[in-house]
Amino acid sequence: MRLLTGAWTTQALSTFAQLRLPDAMDGDRTVGVEELAREVGARPRNLTILLRYLAMLGAVTEGRDGFRLTETGALLRDGAPASMRALALMYGGPFYDSFARLGHTVRTGQVAFEHLFGENHFDHFARDPHLAELFDRSMAAGAAMFDPVPAHPALTAAAEAPAGATVVDVAGGNGELLGRILAAHPRLQGTLLERPHAVEAARARLDEAGLGARCAFLAGDFADLPAGGDVYVLSRVLHDWDDERCREILRHCARAMPDHADLLVVERVLPSDGSMSLATAWDLHMMCNVGGRERHAEHYARLFADAGLTLVDSSPLPLDGHVLHVRKADPTRQ
Template sequence: MITTLSGDTSRLRTTVDFVKEQDTVTLLPLLLPGLDGPELRALVEHCHFSHAALLVFPSGEGELRTMLTGCGLVAAERPQPSVVVRERLALRHRRRAADLDVSILRPEVVGLDGARRTVEVFALTVPEGSGLDTIAAHERERQHEAHVAFQVTAPDPLVLRGLCAVFARFGATPDGGGYNPHENGTVFYFAAPDETKAGYRRVELYVPGDYRDVLAAHLEEHRVRQPAETLLRLMTGAWTTQALAVFAQLRVPDAMDIERGVDVDVLAHDIGARPRNLATLLRYLAMLGAVEEGRDGFRLTELGALLRAGAAGSMRPLALMYGGPFYQSFAGLAHTVRTGQVAFEHLFGENHFDHFARDPELAALFDQSMAAGSAMFDPVPAHPALAAAAEAPAGATVVDIAGGNGELLGRVLAAHPRLSGVLLERPHAVEAARRRLDEAGYGMRCAFRAGDFADVPAGGNVYLLSRVLHDWDDERCRDILRHCARAMPDHADLLVIERVLPADGSASLATAWDLHMMCNVGGRERRAAHYARLFADAGLALVDRTPLPLDGHVLHARKAGTPTSSV
């Protein structure tokens, strides 16, 4: 909970600073790019910036107060129930509203301009062991409830319709609203345009009084527009995949700068493209946040920089893989759903492992794409089982089964200088891993073995299976786990790294990858209970599981009946 509290406090402190530093005149053009002149003056005349809101996740009221104090906030009143946010969370996460304790506080802050504003703090209580951590993680990532608010002064129906029209003219779209009879206030929500520079995607217009007649037209426009627009955005997702893949393929990010813009004509000349066509691509990528357009041309963002070749943490290989072979095979998804045959095999005539191994360039790209998912590995070297193995008197051995190009094993060896490693892979991958670990300076501490799952070496202290089991059906997984169990000494630990399907059906990257595995690989993602059954069938027992970024988990298993006190 310490990390959670610290993270929420940091988010809250950022919100407090934002409320202090912004004012109506500067914030509105950030939210609605292009807003200027008479329209800006009209908005400033009739509404003012009143608050920014966020949702935090304390374990109780005491932790909430600690969080507020850490940000210099004083809440005069006790937290009050927030029925609206509670119902939205219940609907979004398919939970009973009665099971969610959501409160609201409005501590006051004074802006740099001397104006008094508030920070609207919604708090979902997440007691330890409550099972609400998945909701908290999802909401922290998506920030659904974060918004900025403006209060309308001296409103009337004509003014309200005019304000809504100005918002629409500059790209904001209706996003719900309601009337609160307890406060006698009407709320109009808008989704900020994609080009917004304020850091918030949701805008609230609060109007004292009952203006449900104007609100009805606002809500009707929201109902009419949102389903079609949402569906249209979903149906054009393939465009996004290809735009990012082409951006990476043409090495456009490598020719751009984060600090300053570059003229399209110059950029087109550098990469060998048509200026007009490149400009069209870049404008689309600006909507995605990969680039930004300014007076001096297009500038690369931190998100776009992840597609640079050879950069630390580069995701370029993933973009090329998802926009290449896997993009092609997804066209056969209907065939997979209808017949059960893997679309990749239907299209290419063989499974993806054999297909990639047959083509050296594709094999290298696949290995690089697996390594590019390394963000989910960052906490793995700190796992208690690895830390305990590193403290063994004579050191210990980590066996990475199907370890790819050695990305994960290299991270483990870097974090634990006393450990040695063994990497088991196919021959072509073993050589790539040997080169990588030699270059990193860990080759002398690592043995390399070419082979299959039947060749898992015995005598290791910790065994790693990273994103392996999701490639296979249950029967093959049992075989793999039995090979591991036979090789493992009684004291050894098995760490299985996979995305785990949520038991409650909440949104997760694992659900998306479950579809990908079915279509392209012939495997599947699974729930933790499903993995526990597979472990049990192989004579292993699930000890615990630890969450990782990108909805990953470390599933820690040992031989059934083995004490776990050593870790």
């Protein structure tokens, strides 16, 4: 029964975030249901039932005088550090609707999101500024995966180069990862390539962090990848696409990369032993909603080889992520 009612959990957390209850409960205090109901525009009895369910999930605790926000529930506050509010709204909104068509995807191979909305999720979100912003913010919910990346040896070596170096973040979203890299290595310069609306969001984010002056912002597609960078970053990009599109993206990278350059690919990698992993869950999500997939390390290695690249090593990251260190293949071995 707990497994079968997982959808109730998704919707309860999404509604918690949508009503901005975590913001109304902010602070180390117990809040009465009547007060909360007035603040968020809800019926007290119905709100009580929702909050009691959320108490079972550990998002709130119930006391004699009302409810108190927990550390877990505080992750759904708007604008909080490591906020997951946008992700809750995505999983309880358009992705929730399309997951109801998972059976269609399994039977036919057609992406459920495209079957429901008539277009892929990138185009669908790009046409709706609110959804586009929500999606970009939801991507930051997994930013803990990036914590160790700035210390990667390839970035450390680039930062120590006498003439300085440039990191090119390919489809870098809102600049979360590039910002971390530039903050950790003051001598590095950055270039971020993204869709036009995302470029402006990244520019605003990096300007606010005082890093914008060290970064160039390019609006375009993978074919517009600038040449001559020292380290290229593909973070959570390849899992969006099928193998043929991945080979195309990687060939663009290989053409742009000088012989000395490094490519860092950040992805969740499927476990080879079938152990529990977020990558296995995301594999289902990508199939249903995006049309992409998660892959084993060996699968990525074959894709790299097809593009004239070679996998050097792999390092684990939080949230079951990995950073795959890739370089151009040695032509003397071909």
